[in-house]
Amino acid sequence: MAHILIIDDSPTDVKIFSGALERAGHKVTAVGTAEAGIAAAQKVKPDLVLMDVIMPGMNGFQATRSLTKDPQTSAIPVVIVTTKNMETDRMWGMRQGAKEVLVKPVSEKDLVANVAKHLSAQA
Numbered sequence: 001m002a003h004i005l006i007i008d009d010s011p012t013d014v015k016i017f018s019g020a021l022e023r024a025g026h027k028v029t030a031v032g033t034a035e036a037g038i039a040a041a042q043k044v045k046p047d048l049v050l051m052d053v054i055m056p057g058m059n060g061f062q063a064t065r066s067l068t069k070d071p072q073t074s075a076i077p078v079v080i081v082t083t084k085n086m087e088t089d090r091m092w093g094m095r096q097g098a099k100e101v102l103v104k105p106v107s108e109k110d111l112v113a114n115v116a117k118h119l120s121a122q123a
Contacts, residue, residue, distance in 0.1 A: 002119050005046035006030040007037030007063065008081070009055045013104065017050060017081070020108040021115065034063035041073045048118055051098070053082040053089070061096050068097025077118040081106060 004021050008014050009032045018028045029044060031037045034055050041049060049067065053060035060080060067073045080093040085103040093101040099118050102110065 001025050001027055002047035002115070003027045003029065003044065004048050004050060004115065005037065005040055005044065006050045007032075007034060007040075007055075007060065008050070008052035009033065010052065013052070013081075016108075017111060020111050023108075024112045024115070026115070034058035034060060038063055038066055038070075038073075041067055041076060042070070045073075046076060047122075048115055049076055049078045050115075051078050051080045053080060053084055053093070061092060064093065064098050065096040075122070077122055079114060079118060081111075 004026050006014055006017050006028060014030045018030060021028050029040060031040050035058055051060045051064055064078045067078055077099040080098045080101045081104060083104045090101040100114055102114060
């Protein structure tokens with residue numbers, strides 16, 4: 001069982017992602033802002049972060065860069081899950097340090113498979 005941190009300001013998406021991950025046997029913590037997500041990642045040291053991009057205040061690209069550059073959190077894989085589906089968005093997310101960029105809506109099967117892939121890659 002892995003501990004997954006969801007950073008997303010959409011209660012609907014959080015509910016969908018949490019349900020899928022919990023059914024797959026993972027523990028889930030969710031926060032609604034990038035700033036709270038960075039603090040939570042530093043505190044709880046999750047096994048993986050699911051990051052939204054469009055949020056009030058700091059956006060998910062900035063938060064991803066912050067997490068991947070910080071020695072305390074740089075080993076935690078970040079998977080961006082966003083409605084932004086342009087190739088430039090995907091490339092920018094990867095340049096910020098994300099391991100993957102998934103486009104919403106993402107199926108439960110794809111979400112769980114991607115999480116599993118990145119958890120096994122760090123093991």
